[in-house]
Amino acid sequence: MKTKLLSLWLLVTFFCHSQDEITSQLYETYEAYKETTLDKRRIKYHELQPLLTKLRVDPKFTVQVVGNSIEGRDLSLVSIGRGTTNVFLWSQMHGNEPTATQAIFDIFNFFGSEDFEAEKREILDNLTLHFLPMLNPDGAERFQRRNLLGVDINRDALRLQSPESQTLKKVRDSLNADFGFNLHDQSTYYNAERTEKPATISYLAPAYNYEKDINETRANSMKVIVFMNNILQKYAPGQVGRYNDDFEPRAFGDNIQKWGTSTILIESGGYPGDVEKQEIRKLNYVSILSAIYTIAKENYTNIPLEDYEKIPENDRKLFDLKIENATYELLGKPYVLDIGMNRLEVAIEDSNEFWYSSRIIDQGDLSTYYGYETFDATGYAIKQGKVYPEVVKSLSKIGALENALGLLKKGYTYIRMENIGNKMLKSPVPLHLISKTYEVPELNLEVGTNPTFLLEKDGDLKYAVINGFLIDLNSGSKQRVFEWAFKNAMIYR
Numbered sequence: 494m495k496t497k498l499l500s501l502w503l504l505v506t507f508f509c510h511s512q513d514e515i516t517s518q519l520y521e522t523y524e525a526y527k528e529t530t531l532d533k534r535r536i537k538y539h540e541l542q543p544l545l546t547k548l549r550v551d552p553k554f555t556v557q558v559v560g561n562s563i564e565g566r567d568l569s570l571v572s573i574g575r576g577t578t579n580v581f582l583w584s585q586m587h588g589n590e591p592t593a594t595q596a597i598f599d600i601f602n603f604f605g606s607e608d609f610e611a612e613k614r615e616i617l618d619n620l621t622l623h624f625l626p627m628l629n630p631d632g633a634e635r636f637q638r639r640n641l642l643g644v645d646i647n648r649d650a651l652r653l654q655s656p657e658s659q660t661l662k663k664v665r666d667s668l669n670a671d672f673g674f675n676l677h678d679q680s681t682y683y684n685a686e687r688t689e690k691p692a693t694i695s696y697l698a699p700a701y702n703y704e705k706d707i708n709e710t711r712a713n714s715m716k717v718i719v720f721m722n723n724i725l726q727k728y729a730p731g732q733v734g735r736y737n738d739d740f741e742p743r744a745f746g747d748n749i750q751k752w753g754t755s756t757i758l759i760e761s762g763g764y765p766g767d768v769e770k771q772e773i774r775k776l777n778y779v780s781i782l783s784a785i786y787t788i789a790k791e792n793y794t795n796i797p798l799e800d801y802e803k804i805p806e807n808d809r810k811l812f813d814l815k816i817e818n819a820t821y822e823l824l825g826k827p828y829v830l831d832i833g834m835n836r837l838e839v840a841i842e843d844s845n846e847f848w849y850s851s852r853i854i855d856q857g858d859l860s861t862y863y864g865y866e867t868f869d870a871t872g873y874a875i876k877q878g879k880v881y882p883e884v885v886k887s888l889s890k891i892g893a894l895e896n897a898l899g900l901l902k903k904g905y906t907y908i909r910m911e912n913i914g915n916k917m918l919k920s921p922v923p924l925h926l927i928s929k930t931y932e933v934p935e936l937n938l939e940v941g942t943n944p945t946f947l948l949e950k951d952g953d954l955k956y957a958v959i960n961g962f963l964i965d966l967n968s969g970s971k972q973r974v975f976e977w978a979f980k981n982a983m984i985y986r
């Protein structure tokens with residue numbers, strides 16, 4: 494009996510090691526396959542077209558237009574492989590969730606290359622892979638969740654009013670796929686429950702009924718998820734969450750599971766300092782390719798099902814910046830407050846760019862919450878910033894950032910400008926720019942307001958919070974202020 498167990502153990506470690514090595518190699522060689530034309534998160538339909546054109550002339554791939562969006566954009570299905578097991582991957586049914594679309598084009602580069610020959614043969618002999626990237630191109634154009642009909646495609650699996658939904662159903666049915674990867678992004682404010690770790694990736698093996706039964710189809714998706722979680726623990730330890738599996742009868746994941754395709758929902762969340770989600774994109778690439786490899790080798794089948802439940806649940810308890818224990822004076826009395834604030838992104842039309850308009854999300858006892866950045870302000874008093882007394886003609890008068898820091902140290906957080914051009918959307922210096930007539934309201938810490946104030950200790954101003962960015966006034970490090978602590982201040986006309 495003991496020998497049998499030992500040999501089983503050896504067999505398992507052998508498989509794990511070889512799989513581990515492949516995964517490490519995928520991680521280490523990633524840059525060679527990264528599709529560098531898609532390096533910003535707000536990718537558009539037109540950016541994908543030259544890449545699909547290249548795949549059309551590559552005999553390894555088959556590219557078919559399988560449908561159209563409401564506005565007439567092509568929905569393309571890219572297939573590769575000769576195996577009998579069909580694996581179907583679709584991304585971006587929500588237009589503002591593009592991380593996996595980028596990873597799919599990295600995966601195309603991987604299969605288009607001449608490397609990893611043995612592994613690719615294993616995959617392509619056993620599987621046929623079908624990718625439908627950017628299922629909602631009209632939404633992607635506007636960087637919005639819903640399609641042009643204003644419908645959430647993920648609630649249209651039964652009624653099928655949207656052409657994008659009809660296409661997804663039609664392709665699923667025509668392939669009768671064995672495995673399905675339903676690829677999304679989630680808010681960066683999700684964390685693994687009761688930890689400060691962001692849920693960089695969250696998984697779900699969707700339920701196919703209210704009872705949340707586990708049949709073989711669903712069990713297989715759970716096993717593949719456990720496999721992928723084990724991989725991610727190496728690169729983002731503790732940063733994986735498990736989605737609530739309440740049955741949603743209108744959702745695609747739940748129905749595709751019901752229709753007999755083992756469905757794996759992947760949600761790309763946040764990673765510290767990874768604003769464009771390029772590290773998360775890489776983790777998608779590594780973990781999805783590894784999952785495909787394990788499906789091809791069928792060595793996921795012995796993974797214990799109960800490990801699925803061990804993945805921590807998703808929670809939503811993160812802020813971009815959390816300030817703890819600051820003293821705030823109201824009507825002459827001091828109070829101690831935690832303040833949680835988020836840097837909300839405002840998209841710039843027809844571009845891949847955005848700027849930040851930050852908001853206080855909550856204040857009070859936030860001891861059950863966490864921050865990507867946390868500052869203990871015990872002994873610090875919150876002070877209102879002042880308006881610089883002179884009207885400035887142009888930004889060049891404020892000059893270098895050091896100058897702006899000098900103004901902050903003197904307590905100025907607003908600069909009145911002679912003329913703010915209409916084209917200017919954000920202030921590049923850590924000072925809000927205001928028009929000649931704008932009146933700065935009295936500091937009133939409140940949920941929904943822009944977080945802008947100074948932190949004073951022992952009579953000295955030590956820190957500034959400008960548009961939700963914490964700036965150390967004595968760091969003297971210009972670099973740090975630009976690279977991490979600060980992106981933009983606001984303009985008030």
Ligand SMILES: [Zn+2]
Pocket residue numbers: 587590677678
């Ligand atoms: Zn989504």
